Amino acid sequence: MSSRSKPVSSGTGPANSRGKPTLRTIADITGLAVTTVSRALANAPQISIETRNRVRQVALDIGYSPDRAAQRLKTGRTNVIAVLLEPHEEILGYGTSVMAGIAKALQGTPYHLIVMPNFLNSANIDAINYIIRNSMADGLIFSRTEPLDPRVMLLSENGFAFVTHGRTELATAHPFVDYDNYTFAYEATRRLIAKGRRRLALIGGPAGYTFAGHIQHGFMTAVREAGCAYEILSDIDLDSPAAAIRDRIRRRYAEKDPPDGFTCGGEVCALATITGMTDCGLTLGLEYDIVAKQTSQLLTAIQPRVDTIYEDLTATGEHMGRILLRRIAGSNDVNELQLLLNPELPFETQPARVAD
Amino acid sequence: MSSRSKPVSSGTGPANSRGKPTLRTIADITGLAVTTVSRALANAPQISIETRNRVRQVALDIGYSPDRAAQRLKTGRTNVIAVLLEPHEEILGYGTSVMAGIAKALQGTPYHLIVMPNFLNSANIDAINYIIRNSMADGLIFSRTEPLDPRVMLLSENGFAFVTHGRTELATAHPFVDYDNYTFAYEATRRLIAKGRRRLALIGGPAGYTFAGHIQHGFMTAVREAGCAYEILSDIDLDSPAAAIRDRIRRRYAEKDPPDGFTCGGEVCALATITGMTDCGLTLGLEYDIVAKQTSQLLTAIQPRVDTIYEDLTATGEHMGRILLRRIAGSNDVNELQLLLNPELPFETQPARVAD
DNA sequence: TCGTATGATGAAAACGTTTTAAATGGTCAA
């Protein structure tokens, strides 16, 4: 009997109605009981080493794999990690980078990554409610926290395992991974100052999100330290359409004392800023400078080179995955469930954080 | 003795070990049998209208929702649509756009969208095998087909429902949605010619994929018709890192008779081309032109404006979703399972397709 | 010899659905 079967079905033919081998199939072949087979495959200690091996071998031969639905029904565990993906993440593959990282963390575990896109029903507290009620997953990951994030509260109340990308200001600690956006903005702005720029502008995060506050705080600290003129372009943010940012820049330039340095929270808005300034006849590096947050390879394509500070979203995803697994495994230790990632700065400027 | 009998209030909480209401809970409350409750909720015809309503009301009151694992175990259906996401789709949110479309198509159906990222185990035929064997989904969507795509063959052999983004050249028809990349490239190249460019270059798709062939064919047809000089920048493609494309452009320009028109299959590669040409002191629209495929808002941010032809990836996703649902429902009619989308062209240039 | 660990296996009961087959009344034609 040649046992190299390309299609899914095996040579011996499983005794199953649906055609898939089950524990019963193995039990019949080996003459053991279903219980024993289940235990052998689960590496239960009470099973003798030789029957264990025999069972494993048969399972391998007939291409057995456990029915997830049955496991899930019996144990209540889903072996699924859900990620909430939001519309803004369409841009520039934010979601995809993070997901790649999560997938990496889940590699080799029994967990699957499933994505619940939130493109339609914009109130994503509903999505979370749905996941909890239908126990769609063993753990949840989502991003862009608010200081008093209702999602975090809901999940905490229900004892549902989760990790956020971003911090909150809630009293009860919860697992998170965050990037130190304060230091990012502080350092970015200091770089502009070091280049001799004295009229600085910020294009930060959308109002309401925790990280937007961090960015603004970092920016403000730097400009106040240096005592230079500043402004926050508050009717646009790093999520705004490129065209809107470009227009805004042009309009601003028509007024008096326009900025000569921009701290940009994202890549697309940096690009749009360049476009707007170019429209006004100004050249990057000559009449003005930009320091932007970089999360992809996009800006490396354009000329002249934009000064950036990197945030590694794939690493973020991987950390979130690992932390969530720890959390699901029962950890309550805040030290191993919370992580604040530092911007990767050139060595000499590293300890730029000020006591505030 | 009358512990929790008639009252619908269910203040006592569900009688379940896991705390979630089940069919049994409703049966106990209404005094009906589990079978009847199941049927009532499934709108089975044999249930009287009044018990149906009563059951529905109770279900609503106590917040019942069926256990997906149990349904899945019993019926063999998963109510899940899987999407295979590949590493290249990290760039520019290809995956996210498509997923948004699929989610839209699945809206209001019992189906969930789950994403199997293929970032790690690069041989994604394995991923498909895994999905089939573990019956992880009722249907599958994936992209970037090859002319003799082994994934398509595997799925067809196993009778697994799927839709591809892209065509194959296999004998047996299968459901697909594709964009007419031939017409895209043909029309893009004709635009360059119309602008007076006579030394044309193509940055197309990665070798091996069906759509890469279509792009090349469209490009070749146009340049041959016009009888102008052409070249295919074969060691780079639209997936190449921006830096690589930029270098390649610079090197090419150092040689003799450099191109003055570029047909670009993607946005990032168009951007990188501009950068490379700018390095050489050349200005878009002046010394050279580009026509690129546009799938996002990225290029609208840069200046001068790049001429583009649009491909709507969200619409593609939505079509794929609808077709897959049709397929799962049992349709075999090729006419409603295959769809070729036309590039959106200005009206006067619309019927550009040549007989070949 | 007994009683008792000990080490390995099994039988059977769940988990929450759907589905097959059967039961219950009631009505109606003969």
Add this chain to the structure above:
DNA sequence: TTGACCATTTAAAACGTTTTCATCATACGA
């Protein structure tokens, strides 16, 4: 009255696991 035929409802058997609680040798200290 009888049987047949509806319209509703139900009991019970799955689906493939895991888990609780036995069972059954065999070995061991007494």
